[in-house]
Amino acid sequence: MRIWWLLFPLLLALLPTVVLTSSVPPRVRAWACRVAFLVTVALIAAPWIWLRLGHEVPARVAMILITGSFAGGIVLSGATAGIVEDNAPPSPAVQHAVLGYHTACIVRPVPRGKRVLDVTGALVGLVLTLPLWPIIGLLIWFEEPGPIFFTKNSVGRGGRTFRQFKFRSMRYGAERLTGPVVSPAGDPRTLRVGRRLRRWHLDELPELINVLSGSMSLVGPRPLRTVLVREHLEAVPGYTERHTVRPGIACLAQIEKFHMPPQERLVKDLAYIEHQGVRLDLQLLVRAVLTTVRGERHYDEPVLTAPAPATVPASRTDGQLPRLVDHASQAHDA
Structure with missing residues (x-):
């Protein structure tokens, strides 16, 4: 279960790169990237909520998710458009x-x-x-x-x-x-x-x-x-x-x-x-x-x-x- 907490948000963060390399209109690309980022941010909050409810989720996993999700959208979109x-x-x-x-x-x-x-x-x-x-x-x-x-x-x-x-x-x-x-x-x-x-x-x-x-x-x-x-x-x-x-x-x-x-x-x-x-x-x-x-x-x-x-x-x-x-x-x- 723990591995999915780590992999799923990071896989979702790849969406901006996929969208930016597609042929969809620019406005659709922008909103797809925004939605991917917001959903990823929502997912990174889940480990903290899980901890508050008393379940055992390593703090380092939550920190990795937060850091990766915050930077993932920007860095991975930069893979096609550049930073x-x-x-x-x-x-x-x-x-x-x-x-x-x-x-x-x-x-x-x-x-x-x-x-x-x-x-x-x-x-x-x-x-x-x-x-x-x-x-x-x-x-x-x-x-x-x-x-x-x-x-x-x-x-x-x-x-x-x-x-x-x-x-x-x-x-x-x-x-x-x-x-x-x-x-x-x-x-x-x-x-x-x-x-x-x-x-x-x-x-x-x-x-x-x-x-x-x-x-x-x-x-x-x-x-x-x-x-x-x-x-x-x-x-x-x-x-x-x-x-x-x-x-x-x-x-x-x-x-x-x-x-x-x-x-x-x-x-x-x-x-x-x-x-x-x-x-x-x-x-x-x-x-x-x-x-x-x-x-x-x-x-x-x-x-x-x-x-x-x-x-x-x-x-x-x-x-x-x-x-x-x-x-x-x-x-x-x-």
Whole structure:
């Protein structure tokens, strides 16, 4: 009898894999996976109820069922759809073209103490938020069974493409028909739980792994996708300058707006780069948290379109680099 308590829920957990490999409509697949998961969860509660009634069921069997059933649906559905959605990876030719723009680009040294702040902040962030990760993963999977994580192939320091990790907030294969495009505010392709994740920036928690690996910083120019950066490099003189430092989770431009023209973003990123340091990073991190809590960011792009070519040049060498006029930079310059 005990062996059936162990085998039956685990066999049921295989149902998501069978369904996902079938030719049934996507909506039917999703509900089949959800039902399989809920039934499995109900079955894992049975050993505990059995114990409460005084019957002898080893606790380790109940724990195996709980762990296996909780992870079974997600892991086994990932056997066909994957756990991570590698979204529209750029071709080697595109990556080579972007690198070509950076041949004369000299990366800047990391300010003293900045890497220590990054590692410390990322470790603290992971410890504090790690209990949320399985909950977020389950909510994403339950709304649309499939990958939990999402990678953006973005341009980092020196123009090199790296994999930027995020929780998946959009429907699986959202760009299958449109190709790489900018996701605007109110994007209809966004999952319901994805809207909440984006509102509180919880979809960006996996980027803490990028910070630990050294491909990102807590504060720096926001990384953009390689295929879109190539367009900006062609249209905006001096755009390579924003890639002389590590990209960041938070940045001055992101604090103010959800979207902005590439030339405006470049001006703000260059202003940060000229004044970067541990003190300014701490001030911008505080501002980023307050802005998120208060919901003060502006959303200026309601239509789903590809980014328009920029025509206004912006460069660190044109003598028009603006000074930071926000509270953080004034304190930094003091």
